[in-house]
Amino acid sequence: MLAAVSFLGELLSFAAENAGRLARLSYEHVAITLWTLAIALPVAVSLGVVISYYERAATVVLWVAGVLMTIPAIAFFGVLVPVLGIGNPPTIAALVAYAQLPVIRNTYIGLTQADDAAIEAGTGLGMTRLERLRRVRLPVALPVVMAGIRNAVVILVGLAAIGAFIGAGGLGDFIFYGISAGDTAMIVVTTVALSALALAFDYAFGVIEQWLRLRNGEEVDRAVLTRTLAAVHARLS
Amino acid sequence: MIRFDNVHKRYSDGTHAVDGLDFEVEEGTTTVLVGPSGCGKTTTMKLVNRLEEPTDGTVYYDGTDVEALEATELRRRIGYVIQDIGLFDHMTVGENVATVPELKGWDADRTDERVDELLDLMGLPPGEYRERHPSDLSGGQRQRVGVARALAAGPDVMLMDEPFGALDPITREELQDEFIDIQREIDTTILFVTHDINEALKMGDRIAIMRDGKLVQYDTPTALLDEPKTKFVEEFVGPDRTLKRLRVLRVEEVMRPEVPDEYADIVDAFQGNDAVVADGGEIVPVAPTDSAQVALSRCIQAGVEALPVVEDSTVVGVVTESAIRNRQSEGA
Numbered sequence: 001m002l003a004a005v006s007f008l009g010e011l012l013s014f015a016a017e018n019a020g021r022l023a024r025l026s027y028e029h030v031a032i033t034l035w036t037l038a039i040a041l042p043v044a045v046s047l048g049v050v051i052s053y054y055e056r057a058a059t060v061v062l063w064v065a066g067v068l069m070t071i072p073a074i075a076f077f078g079v080l081v082p083v084l085g086i087g088n089p090p091t092i093a094a095l096v097a098y099a100q101l102p103v104i105r106n107t108y109i110g111l112t113q114a115d116d117a118a119i120e121a122g123t124g125l126g127m128t129r130l131e132r133l134r135r136v137r138l139p140v141a142l143p144v145v146m147a148g149i150r151n152a153v154v155i156l157v158g159l160a161a162i163g164a165f166i167g168a169g170g171l172g173d174f175i176f177y178g179i180s181a182g183d184t185a186m187i188v189v190t191t192v193a194l195s196a197l198a199l200a201f202d203y204a205f206g207v208i209e210q211w212l213r214l215r216n217g218e219e220v221d222r223a224v225l226t227r228t229l230a231a232v233h234a235r236l237s
Numbered sequence: 238m239i240r241f242d243n244v245h246k247r248y249s250d251g252t253h254a255v256d257g258l259d260f261e262v263e264e265g266t267t268t269v270l271v272g273p274s275g276c277g278k279t280t281t282m283k284l285v286n287r288l289e290e291p292t293d294g295t296v297y298y299d300g301t302d303v304e305a306l307e308a309t310e311l312r313r314r315i316g317y318v319i320q321d322i323g324l325f326d327h328m329t330v331g332e333n334v335a336t337v338p339e340l341k342g343w344d345a346d347r348t349d350e351r352v353d354e355l356l357d358l359m360g361l362p363p364g365e366y367r368e369r370h371p372s373d374l375s376g377g378q379r380q381r382v383g384v385a386r387a388l389a390a391g392p393d394v395m396l397m398d399e400p401f402g403a404l405d406p407i408t409r410e411e412l413q414d415e416f417i418d419i420q421r422e423i424d425t426t427i428l429f430v431t432h433d434i435n436e437a438l439k440m441g442d443r444i445a446i447m448r449d450g451k452l453v454q455y456d457t458p459t460a461l462l463d464e465p466k467t468k469f470v471e472e473f474v475g476p477d478r479t480l481k482r483l484r485v486l487r488v489e490e491v492m493r494p495e496v497p498d499e500y501a502d503i504v505d506a507f508q509g510n511d512a513v514v515a516d517g518g519e520i521v522p523v524a525p526t527d528s529a530q531v532a533l534s535r536c537i538q539a540g541v542e543a544l545p546v547v548e549d550s551t552v553v554g555v556v557t558e559s560a561i562r563n564r565q566s567e568g569a
C-alpha cells in the first residue's frame with residue numbers, strides 16, 4: 001500500500017518536473033501524426049475511389065495494403081534510412097504505409113453504400129460519373145471514410161513512438177530513454193501521455209464522424225461534444 | 238414529341254424486352270404506358286433518356302434521334318421519376334429538389350426560389366420541409382419530393398415510372414388527384430408508366446397498352462373502354478366498363494355552360510347558402526375536372542337531377558343526370 005502510494009508520488013513528481021519536455025515531445029508526436037495523415041489520406045482515399053470502379057484491382061490493392069501492415073517498422077527503417085536519412089522522413093514514410101489499409105478499405109466500402117436507386121436517379125437526372133461521385137457516392141461514404149481515418153490515427157499515434165529509434169523525436173524519446181536508464185516512472189508517465197493522445201485523437205475524429213452522419217440525416221447517439229457542436233451550429237445558422 | 242420507330246431492345250441475356258415499338262407521344266399530352274409487370278414499360282421509358290440503348294430502331298426526341306444528342310444534356314431536359322423514387326437520403330429535401338438546377342448551373346437565388354415554388358406546388362410548405370431529410374418523411378411525401386425534383390428545371394418532358402406504385406390506396410388517390418391539377422398547371426408532355434389500368438384511365442389523355450414488349454392498343458381512355466381491340470385488352474380493362482367510363486368522363490365534357498331556367502332553383506339554393514337541404518341532403522357542387530361518376534353520385538345523394546358546376550367559386554354551368562346517361566348510352 002505504502003509502496004503504491006510512493007510510486008504514484010514518484011510518477012506525479014516526474015510529470016511535474018518534466019511537464020515542459022513532455023509537452024514538447026507530445027507536440028512533435030502530434031506533428032508526425034498530422035504530417036503522416038496529410039500525405040496518407042489523399043493517397044488512400046484516391047486509391048479507394050479508383051478500386052471502387054475497378055473491382056478486379058480492388059482485391060490486389062487491399063491485399064498489398066494488408067501486407068504493408070505486417071511489415072515490422074524496423075524492416076521499413078532498414079530500407080528507408082539509407083534513402084531518406086534519419087529523423088522524420090523515414091518515420092513518416094513508414095507510417096504512411098501503415099495508414100493505407102484502414103483508409104482504403106473504408107473508402108471502398110463507403111463508396112458501395114449509396115443506394116442503387118439513388119445512383120440510377122442521379123444518372124437519370126443527368127449527372128456525369130464525376131458528378132455522381134461528388135454529389136452522391138462520396139458524401140454517403142464520408143462518415144465511413146472518417147471511421148477508417150479514426151482507426152488509422154489511433155494506430156499511427158502508437159506506432160509513431162518507434163520513430164524515436166531513428167531520431168524522429170516524439171514521446172518515443174522518453175520511452176527509449178526510460179528503458180535504457182531503467183527509469184520506470186519515466187516509461188509509465190510517457191505511456192500514459194501517449195494513450196491520452198491516442199484517445200484525444202480518437203474522440204476528435206469520432207466527433208467529426210458523427211457530425212458527418214448527422215449532416216447526412218442519419219440517426220446517431222450523439223457524444224457530448226457533438227451535441228455541443230450541433231447546438232453551436234444551430235445558433236450560428 | 239417522342240417517337241418510337243420500330244424500336245427493339247434485347248438485353249445481353251437474350252430477354253426481348255421491347256419488341257418492335259411504333260408510336261408517338263404527342264406534345265402536351267399525358268400518355269400512359271400500361272401493361273402487366275415485366276412487359277417492358279420501364280425499358281421503354283429508359284430508351285427515351287438513354288439509360289438504355291435500342292438494339293434496333295430509333296427513338297426520336299422532338300424530331301432528333303436521341304443517339305445524336307448528348308446523354309447528360311438530354312437527361313437534364315427530361316424530368317425523371319424512377320420506380321423506386323431514389324431520393325438522395327444524405328441531402329435535405331431542398332437539396333434534392335435543387336439537383337437539376339444545380340447541374341445546369343443556375344445561380345443560387347434562382348434555384349432557391351424555384352425549390353420553394355415547387356415545394357409549395359407539391360403541398361410541402363418550404364418553411365417546414367426544405368431542411369428536413371427524406372428519411373423523416375412519409376411515403377407519400379417522399380414521392381412528392383421525387384416529383385418536385387423531376388420538375389425542378391422546368392423540363393419539356395416528364396418520364397414517370399410507377400410514381401405512385403408503392404403507396405397505400407388512399408395516399409395514391411390523393412396524389413393522383415393532386416397531380417392531375419399540377420399537370421394542368423405545368424403543361425408539359427408526360428410519359429407515365431403504371432401497371433394499374435384504373436390509374437391509366439384516370440391520368441391519361443392517351444393510353445398505350447403493352448404486352449410482351451409489343452404495343453397492343455393505343456387510344457384515348459374512352460375509345461379504349463368503348464372498343465377494346467383484342468381479348469387481352471378487354472380482359473385487362475376489366476369487366477365493369479360502364480362504371481369506368483363514368484370515371485373517365487369529365488364533367489366539362491357533358492356540362493351545359495349556362496343555367497337553364499328549370500335548374501335555376503338548384504343553383505339559387507346552392508348560392509343562397511352553402512348547406513342547402515334538398516330532398517335527400519346537401520347540394521355539393523362539382524368542378525369541371527371532376528368525373529361524371531362524382532357528379533352522378535352527388536346527384537343521387539342530394540336527390541336532385543342537376544348540380545351547379547363551380548370553378549374558382551363561380552358557377553360556370555350545370556351538369557344533369559340525364560346528360561350523363563345519354564353520353565353513356567352513346568358509348569355503349
Ligand SMILES: Nc1ncnc2c1ncn2[C@@H]1O[C@H](COP(=O)(O)OP(=O)(O)O)[C@@H](O)[C@H]1O
Pocket residue numbers: 248249250252253254272273274275276277278279280281
Ligand atoms: N438490365 C436488364 N437485363 C436483363 N433483363 C432485363 C433488364 N431489365 C429488365 N429486364 C427484363 O426485361 C423485361 C421487361 O422489363 P421491364 O422493362 O422492367 O418491365 P416492366 O417495367 O413493364 O415491369 C423483363 O422480363 C425483365 O426481367
Ligand SMILES: [Mg+2]
Pocket residue numbers: 278279280320398
Ligand atoms: Mg417497371
